[in-house]
Amino acid sequence: MSIAFVFPGQGSQHVGMGREVYDRYDTAKRVFEEASDTLGYDMKSLCFEGPKSELNKTFRTQPAILTVSTAFLRVIEDAGLSPTVVAGHSLGEYSALVSAGVISFPDALKLTEKRGHLMQNAVPEGKGLMAAILGLSREEVDGICLEVSAGYVSPANYNCPGQIVIAGEKEAVEEAIQIAKERGARRAVPLAVSAPSHCALMIEASKKLAEELENIPFMAPSIPVVNNADAIFLNTTGSIKASLVKQLDSPLLWEDSVRNIIESGIRTFV
Secondary structure, rough: OOOEEOOOOOOOOOOOOEEEEHHHHHHHHHHHHHHHHHHHOOOHHHHHHOOOHHHHHHHHHHHHHHHHHHHHHHHHHHHOOOOOHHHHHHHHHHHHHOOOOOOHHHHHHHHHHHHHHHHHHHHHOOOOOEEEEEEEOOHHHHHHHHOOOOOEEEEEEEEEOOOOEEEEEHHHEEEEEEEEHOOOOEEEEEOOOOOOOOHHHHHHHHHHHHHHHHHOOOOOOOOOOEEEOOOHHHHHHHHHHHHHHHHOOOOOOOOHHHHHHHHHHOOEOO
8 A cells, every 4th residue: 555654844733742652652651751851841841841932942843753752753663554655744744754763862952943043033033923824826826925014024935725825024924914805815823833934035044954964874765755845856965955945944835745745646644
């Protein structure tokens, strides 16, 4: 059977995540222990007890989600299930790379923590914003972003038909929300994220991330990886590194990624 493993990104975190798999499987416990040893703090406590304010800090959120995703991955692998292709939404691309054997779990932990710091520091707190626009087409949301006069805003995530995330300067995103509501959006709401990712405000962060990636050993993937930035199948370390840099300051083509996986003949997603 052809199977795609897909991994979640930032925004999926919640206090208590991973507890069920931790309590049931020793394999999962070892993943949490490895994360704690690598990063120097108790990952189990952060994920299970929070507090929410600490878990939601970008440089904590990213390795925490990676840890929970990897815990589930190891349990599924132990059950004998293996993917034909992998993909991950934004941060989830790092979990996908661990699954494909491109980077080690400890290196992925360090990278995601550093990535979180770079994103957090790229835009002063309170100056950036992201928002979800539901019920409008790509073309409508693209047009709204171009209409805004209060500053910079652009599409950040093309998640699925009728669900698009925008990012940019706070006042500009707020103006785009208002325009979207006037144009008939079913919902247009700010997101509780601490950094406006996947837009030009992250260009400096992406440059610094490129430098960090040069210090991490990358291996050729054991299975194809579908990337966020271009929605294509990648199979070389160079293309994967370039993709990780590009996705930080470019829109995520998640809808296109899923469509391409389906068009390759895969119908089962985990």
